[in-house]
Amino acid sequence: MKFDRRLLFNFDWSFLLIVLVICAIGLLNMYSAGFNVLSAKAGSFYIRQSLWFLIGLVFMGLGFSLDYRDVIRYAYVVYGVSIVLLVAVFFAGEVTRGTQRWLALGGFTFQPSELMKLTIVLVMTRYFTVHEREGKYGFKDLAAPFLLVLVPFMLILKQPDLGTALILLILFVSIILFIGVQWKTIFITAAAGTLLMPFSWFFLKDYQKERLLTFIDPQGDPLGSGYHILQSIIAVGSGGFFGKGFLKGTQSQLRFLPEHQTDFIFSVFAEEWGFIGSLVLMILFLALVVWGLRIAKQSRDLVGTLLAYGITMLIFWEVLINIGMVVGFLPVVGIPLPFMSYGGSSMVVLMAGMGLLMSISMRRFILQP
Amino acid sequence: MSENRHKFSRYDSAKFRNTFGILIWVVTISMSFLVARMWYLQVIKGNELRHQSENNRIRIHESKAIRGIIKDMWGDVIVENQPSFDISIVPGAVRNVGDVVSALEAVYGSRGMEFKRDISASEKSRPFIPLKLAKNVSWQELALVETHSLNLPGVVVDVVPVRKYLGGEMTAHILGYVGEVSQEDLRGDKAGLFKPGDRVGKSGIEKYLDSYLRGENGGEYIEVNAIGRKVKTLKKVDPVPGNNVILTIDAGLQKAAWEAMQGKTGSVVAMDPRDGSVRAMVSSPAFDPNLFNKGISIEDWKKLSSDPLRPMENKAIQGQYPAGSTYKIITAAAALGEGLITPETTFNCSGSFHLGNHEFKCWQKKGHGRMNLHRAIVQSCDVYFYNLGKLVGVDKLAEYARAFGLGVPTGITLPSEKGGLIPTKEWKLKRTGQPWQPGETISISIGQGFVSVTPLQLLNAYCALANGGTVHVPRLIQRVEALDGQVLQEFGLQIRAVVPLSKECMDIIKKGLWGVCNESGGTGWALRRPEADVAGKTGTAQVIGQRGRWEGVKSYSMPWKWRDHALFVCFAPVQNPEIAVAVVVEHAGHGGSAAAPVARKVIDAYFRIKAAHQKKIKGEKSEV
Structure with a gap:
């Protein structure tokens, strides 16, 4: 591939800055979340997370160096690899707290379901650009892509990991609504969904039912399953306007917050940095999402538009669901907060996604027909 | 492509x-x-949630104040404190209380201890307030918890000082007991002195002087993490121990009185007539105040509250009895004071007295013959006093009775004192709507009928006679001292009234009382000591309403609850009285045979103790 100097000229520095600022906040917050009050030492979490961030930077570089159209050409290959990894989780996955989500790969663990989130965006982009049509899509047109989503959806649901499985479905719905679905199809699906909703209760695991009930009435059992959400709300609220200060969040430092390094990382941040800090972080996420949508909009081809849109929606939904859960708006489902939650898979995959967004952004003027 | x-x-x-x-x-x-x-x-909601997060992390490890010590008149400790260990769990510090309780039970293993598992809704709403799992555990059990503390998150051991009543039942009614503060107390507590679970005085001195004895609880404010592990101490407030109380009670005399009443139902009160200091006060049967230390069990409480002998009642101030013949000093005082008789006035006792159609019998059926006041007191001739009563009239009798402090509470510093009853014509009309019957005055003149007195009142009246007419407010407390010995409150001598009766008249009555114990034919011979120094009066109080039915039946063959109460009141030495004793033995028959021997033991003990102390003081002086 010949290097075009215009690529450097069009490089999206603003977008990179937003991503790096969020990552920096994430690492700072991870230092606090992993801090051990009893020994007054920083834990190893932020060191490992920094390492993942560096690896993520490499993948991001890879993402913007590659022409996203070339990446999309291999979408089915990536999909195949992702499915194989998901199946492998069933046979060789590590079991943690009743779920089987991780693959051990030479000293570190990898979560294929995180990869699947990006893969779904890639494969949907590929599918809908190849099968592009002038009008809106109906049932028949959507059967094949639905099947492409259904397979990993079921595999992930079996782990069980309701949150990630739902993200796949939400991404699918976001993408098809974007490219246009016939009203008839929307209505029939919505009606069928509403009718089938009560039955889905029986397919939920006990802990998932419990989480839903807790969401409806968190005070019902404050020390049982309501404990997480109550402690999280206390953490966020006790931060007040200005926050308790770095390393001074008692809810997280004294471990009243559950899962404070992963799903509830925002509580740690909100407790220590208060409303001001939370507002800044929300504005950064909003800027990231709006910038992503702008990249999608400015793309000169459908591949770029769909890919940028899909990746941006992934960020958007994860932020919305994770923080919605932490502040008690949504039931507890295991979805990480992008660039903030501890976890290498999510970090690397999302950084690669950011790289792809930048790839689309910097190639918007040099697209060759 | x-x-x-x-x-x-x-x-x-x-x-x-x-x-x-x-x-x-x-x-x-x-x-x-x-x-x-x-x-x-x-x-x-920031402030509210900030507060909740503070509640999360800050645990107050309360250290209870040590209650003040109570001493007797000689400075000997009669109530102290001892440590007791409680095991509690902080439910908010653990995910599942049941798991920890199971772990605790596993630690106790073979001991087969069972702990509370269920948490009430109200306890859930305050998950960081420790819940008591076991109270008053032994040293060995405590050691088990301490060694396994790593496996027992949220489990804490509290050291709680508890009361130790050295005399047990002996001093139960004077000292009272402590118990958990009641809901009403908490509601009425505007000043915020109490917290749920605090222990406060429930009766006796413990209740009366609670504010002095209580002290102030302290505590350690500690920061803990989610599993209840201490991170650091934020603040520490030392508890302030309660103040010490010195009573007027003589523990030795109390013991003697208690022992003399063993197996009997009733009370003994001993008092110094010179200043109204109570030296002993026993009510039998009693309860063990130590039972209340850690919360009394339901069985124990049922046993105490359903006992027909009413062990929770302080019979010395709450028992109301007909005064019987001990009331005759009032009748005599009224007749002398009003100038209706002279000591030489005589009446003939034929064994009965007639008023209208009624016949009033003397206890001596064959009659005492012609008697003057002195002999009538010595032999407790009923007919003589019937005559006096008829002369004086009920309202004058009541006036003198009240002058001696009867009919109203004495004002002793103990809760729930009863006032007894001294009837007047007006009282009867108001109470029953019926006019006074002349025959009723005759009963009143020997302390029967409507008359009722508490043993303490009766003793206080005799003390007034003994000291020449001063009615004191009985003193139970000498002073309250701070830990450093500084006197916080002195409970000095308090005079309530002076009996309007000349010294000569009193001396006549006193001489009669001396005769009761020392002259031939006296009913109080049990008190005849070699020193010939005791003056006293017997009394046999009929249980109201049973007079007719059990006429002529020997006391010991009657059903127990209808038998007469035996009374005896005395003071010594007769010239300069320094001790007075009143004894009431319920349903025991005659005062002379049932109550006087108890009084004798107390009087003997008093002089024995006095001699021992004088010897000790002399010994100390000679050493110097």
Whole structure:
């Protein structure tokens, strides 16, 4: 591939800055979340997370160096690899707290379901650009892509990991609504969904039912399953306007917050940095999402538009669901907060996604027909 | 490949222009909802949730104040404190209380201890207030918990000082007991002195002087992490121990009185007539105040509260009895004081007295013959006093009785004292609507009928006679001292009234009382000591309403609850009285045979103790 100097000229520095600022906040917050009050030492979490961030930077570089159209050409290959990894989780996955989500790969663990989130965006982009049509899509047109989503959806649901499985479905719905679905199809699906909703209760695991009930009435059992959400709300609220200060969040430092390094990382941040800090972080996420949508909009081809849109929606939904859960708006489902939650898979995959967004952004003027 | 390129070239981004416009709005608005929620939690409810997070992390390890010590008149400790160990769990510090309780039970293993598992809703709402699992555990059990503390998150051991009543039942009614503060007390507690679970005095001195004895609880404010592990101490407030109380009670005399009453139902009170200091006060049967230390068990409480002998009642101040013949000093005082008789006035006792159609019998059926006042007191001739009563009239009798302090509570510093009853014509009319019958005065003149007195009142009246006419407020407390010995409150001598009776008249009555114990024919011979120094009066109080039915039946063959109460009141030495004793033995028959021997033991003990102390003081002086 010949290097075009215009690529450097069009490089999206603003977008990179937003991503790096969020990552920096994430690492700072991870230092606090992993801090051990009893020994007054920083834990190893932020060191490992920094390492993942560096690896993520490499993948991001890879993402913007590659022409996203070339990446999309291999979408089915990536999909195949992702499915194989998901199946492998069933046979060789590590079991943690009743779920089987991780693959051990030479000293570190990898979560294929995180990869699947990006893969779904890639494969949907590929599918809908190849099968592009002038009008809106109906049932028949959507059967094949639905099947492409259904397979990993079921595999992930079996782990069980309701949150990630739902993200796949939400991404699918976001993408098809974007490219246009016939009203008839929307209505029939919505009606069928509403009718089938009560039955889905029986397919939920006990802990998932419990989480839903807790969401409806968190005070019902404050020390049982309501404990997480109550402690999280206390953490966020006790931060007040200005926050308790770095390393001074008692809810997280004294471990009243559950899962404070992963799903509830925002509580740690909100407790220590208060409303001001939370507002800044929300504005950064909003800027990231709006910038992503702008990249999608400015793309000169459908591949770029769909890919940028899909990746941006992934960020958007994860932020919305994770923080919605932490502040008690949504039931507890295991979805990480992008660039903030501890976890290498999510970090690397999302950084690669950011790289792809930048790839689309910097190639918007040099697209060759 | 070329096909794709072709498609890209036909791409029309305008197709999505509207979609992106909507999307920007959707994204911005949904994120604004999150920000609005943060505003609500962090700014509107911020303070409340900040408070909750503080409750999470700060645990107050309360250290209870040590209650003040109570000493007797010689400075000997009669109530002290001892440590007791409680095991509690902080439910908020653990995910599942049941798991920890199971672990605790596993630690105790073979001991087969069972702990509370269920948590009430109210306890759940305050998950960081420790719940008591076991109270008063032994040293060995405590050691087990300490060694396994790593496996027992949220389990804490509290050292609680508890009361130790050295005399047990012996001093139960004077000292009272302590128990958990009641709901009513908490509601009425405007000053915020009490917290649920605090222990306060429930009766006796413990209740009367609770504010002095209680002290102030301290505590350690510690920061803990989620599993209940201490991170650091934030603040420490030392408890302030309660103040010490010195009573007027003589523990040795109390013991002697208690032992003399063993197996009997009733009370003994001993008092110094010179200043009204109570030296002993026993009510039998009694309860063990130590039982209440850690919360009394339901069985024990049922046993105490359903006992027909009423062990919880302080019979010395709450038992109301007909005064019987001990009341004759009032009748004599009234007749002398009003100038209706002289000591030489005589009446003939034929064994009975007639008023209208009624016949009033003397206890001596064959009669005492012709008697003057002195002999009538010595032999307790009923007919003589019937005559006096008829002369004096009920209202004058009541006036003198009240002058001696009868009919109203004495004002002793103990809760729930009863006042007894001294009837008048007006009282009867008000109470029953019936006019006074002359025959009723005759009964009153020997302390029967409507008359009722508490043993303490009766003793106080005799003390007034003994000291020449001063009615004191009985003193139970000498002073309250701070730990450093500084006197916080002195409970000095308090005079309530002076009996309007000349010294000569009193001396006549006193001489009669001396005769009771020392002259031939006296009913109080049990008190005849070699020193010939005791003056006293017997009394046999009929249980109201049973007079007719059990006429002429020997006391010991009657059902127990209808037998007469035996009374005896005395003081010594007769010239300069320094001790007075009143004894009431319920349903025991005659005062002379049932109550006087108890009084004798107390009087003997008093002089023995006095001699021992004088010897000790002399010994100390000679050493110097």
